[in-house]
Amino acid sequence: MIIVYVDHDRGEIDPLSFQVVSAARTLDDDVQAVVVGPNAEKCADELGNFGVRTVHHGTHDRIADYTPLASARAVLDVMDRLTPRAVFAAGTPRGSEVLAHIAAIRDLPLVTECSAIELTGPDTAEVTRARWGGNLLERSKVSAQVLLATIQAHAFAATEDPGAAQIEAFDVPVTDADLVVGIVDRTGAQASGVGLAEAKVVVSGGRGMDGPEAFAMLEELADILGGAVGCSRVVTSAGWRPHAEQVGQTGTKVAPELYLAFGISGATQHIAGCKSAKTLIAVNTDAQAPIMTHADYAVVDNLHTLLPALIEKARAAKGA
Amino acid sequence: MEICVCIKRYPSLGSAIVLTEDGMAIDTDKLGFTLSPHEECAVEAAVQLKEEHGGTVTLVTLGPEGVEEQIREQFAIGADRAIWVRSETTDVDPQAAAAALGDAIEADGTAFDLILLGSESADNANAQTGVRLAHRLGRPVATAVKGMTIADGTATVERAVGTMREVYTVPLPAVVTVKDGLNIPRYPSVPGRIKARKKPIEEVAGNLADPRIELIGLTVPVRESKGAQDLGAGDEAADALVDVMKQIGVLS
Ligand SMILES: Cc1cc2nc3c(=O)[nH]c(=O)nc-3n(C[C@H](O)[C@H](O)[C@H](O)COP(=O)(O)OP(=O)(O)OC[C@H]3O[C@@H](n4cnc5c(N)ncnc54)[C@H](O)[C@@H]3O)c2cc1C
Numbered sequence A: 001m002i003i004v005y006v007d008h009d010r011g012e013i014d015p016l017s018f019q020v021v022s023a024a025r026t027l028d029d030d031v032q033a034v035v036v037g038p039n040a041e042k043c044a045d046e047l048g049n050f051g052v053r054t055v056h057h058g059t060h061d062r063i064a065d066y067t068p069l070a071s072a073r074a075v076l077d078v079m080d081r082l083t084p085r086a087v088f089a090a091g092t093p094r095g096s097e098v099l100a101h102i103a104a105i106r107d108l109p110l111v112t113e114c115s116a117i118e119l120t121g122p123d124t125a126e127v128t129r130a131r132w133g134g135n136l137l138e139r140s141k142v143s144a145q146v147l148l149a150t151i152q153a154h155a156f157a158a159t160e161d162p163g164a165a166q167i168e169a170f171d172v173p174v175t176d177a178d179l180v181v182g183i184v185d186r187t188g189a190q191a192s193g194v195g196l197a198e199a200k201v202v203v204s205g206g207r208g209m210d211g212p213e214a215f216a217m218l219e220e221l222a223d224i225l226g227g228a229v230g231c232s233r234v235v236t237s238a239g240w241r242p243h244a245e246q247v248g249q250t251g252t253k254v255a256p257e258l259y260l261a262f263g264i265s266g267a268t269q270h271i272a273g274c275k276s277a278k279t280l281i282a283v284n285t286d287a288q289a290p291i292m293t294h295a296d297y298a299v300v301d302n303l304h305t306l307l308p309a310l311i312e313k314a315r316a317a318k319g320a
Numbered sequence B: 001m002e003i004c005v006c007i008k009r010y011p012s013l014g015s016a017i018v019l020t021e022d023g024m025a026i027d028t029d030k031l032g033f034t035l036s037p038h039e040e041c042a043v044e045a046a047v048q049l050k051e052e053h054g055g056t057v058t059l060v061t062l063g064p065e066g067v068e069e070q071i072r073e074q075f076a077i078g079a080d081r082a083i084w085v086r087s088e089t090t091d092v093d094p095q096a097a098a099a100a101l102g103d104a105i106e107a108d109g110t111a112f113d114l115i116l117l118g119s120e121s122a123d124n125a126n127a128q129t130g131v132r133l134a135h136r137l138g139r140p141v142a143t144a145v146k147g148m149t150i151a152d153g154t155a156t157v158e159r160a161v162g163t164m165r166e167v168y169t170v171p172l173p174a175v176v177t178v179k180d181g182l183n184i185p186r187y188p189s190v191p192g193r194i195k196a197r198k199k200p201i202e203e204v205a206g207n208l209a210d211p212r213i214e215l216i217g218l219t220v221p222v223r224e225s226k227g228a229q230d231l232g233a234g235d236e237a238a239d240a241l242v243d244v245m246k247q248i249g250v251l252s
């Protein structure tokens, strides 16, 4: 049996959890979910659709919103009762920290960013996991009676297996110390970050932009194409653009139809964020820049002279 | 305020990863080394807090010979002292690494108000060292934060989730793991670099438990060059780009 900790926000399941449930079902027919907090019972129907037949719903009158350590206590309580072979979660901020708490409390190993898992024995497993933002794959053997793992986003498809999930409600055994850190408030984001991760077109600039001014042209082009502006880390660390626009291993990962890279060299950590783009166009004065090996189309030219012409022609084509 | 920051030395990868012949490590012979943006932001946050509240910033790092380079770099932006836990490699089982860092912090004895780490290491992304360290030291922890203010013995931290920000409060002493974007790390000044030479690094032996995660091997995923089609330059290229954008349906 495998337990999946399901990451949800006030009843809204993070869709990556469906991929995690599906990954677990490739290893074991009996996949049970743990959801914690008020509103979480709403999750049962959706989880039933993805082959979960039992949803353990943990509550406590002192758990009003997401509380990391209380969530870990809930999973631990179910683990103690059902002795699963493995516990999985999505590699979201919540999934990652809840599993890390469980690992720390039980002194168990935890493997993260897994794209393949094989249970090779009663207390051994072999996993493939992503390092360096997916630029390197690690194959490892893990020794533990309960395998704790987070699953890499999009490594497994969410596969449906419709049916009804039964809800098993239980009281989460929490102490004061478990409730010390939890959500106290939510605020809106800066408008600049909105949409980058989902944008169909990303118009991105790097050091070759030579300063914040030229980004006005990228905004204009993004506007014509209905896309979002992105940038490299050189740009955010120089303060030319806000961090919410950074694409890469330590920024946002994007998967647009079209990624336009202006004056970006193509360091592995930048590619980690844009390698899922369907089409990549690179504009760079250096024909040997590493970005060219990732590009479908290349323009070897000065972006500062190319951009005004491109904007004019794209606007004309749109009007036509 | 007494602040501790855990930093790790990473190879500067550039545009391609080359493995050693046995496929068990990255070939770093021709590479330089660096910190991760997450940890650079952690050090910057620590130095800003010191400037505001006074106190000292202590760096702790687990790794082999060479890590002094990254320590001095962070001394130059304002960290005061360092504890170097010596080990044969930085590529350590995360459970063992967190325990060794915890040992070193405990043995040092400084009553740290705040211990900062990156939310995940750039090479391994284990995303667990901070939480393990917090449990080991019996402290509360908040993870993956992109905003932090300290007042009246409490850290108020923000985590970016989609287009929203979740706010958490954490009473000090605490452990907080941070993400790139928390701040803009400063560049070292010349006087900073000169002072950095004299700041103390205390070396301690790392006592690493047997790994529970054993490496079988590494592979670099093959990404065939897409053989980019050259669209020329100037007006000709601008026309060709418009055609491509129409073709793939992003311009109509
Ligand atoms: C752990 C770690 C994580 C990182 N995470 C990220 C991340 O999330 N995102 C990220 O982007 N980086 C990240 N980096 C930094 C990364 O390694 C590179 O330093 C960065 O991506 C380089 O940015 P760039 O391409 O804009 O600059 P450069 O590498 O300096 O490239 C500039 C390019 O512009 C071209 N150019 C110059 N002038 C012109 C012109 N007039 N017209 C056209 N082209 C021109 C040049 O030929 C060159 O190719 C990370 C680094 C580390 C160590």
Ligand SMILES: Nc1ncnc2c1ncn2[C@@H]1O[C@H](COP(=O)(O)O)[C@@H](O)[C@H]1O
Pocket: B006, B007, B008, B036, B038, B039, B060, B061, B062, B063, B090, B092, B094, B097, B101, B116, B117, B118, B119, B120, B121, B122, B124, B125, B126, B127, B128, B129, B130
């Ligand atoms: N060898 C190490 N030395 C010092 N700090 C480390 C080391 N390994 C991990 N850390 C810290 O823990 C954070 C998270 O690492 P990880 O749990 O491996 O993803 C890193 O960003 C560092 O701040």
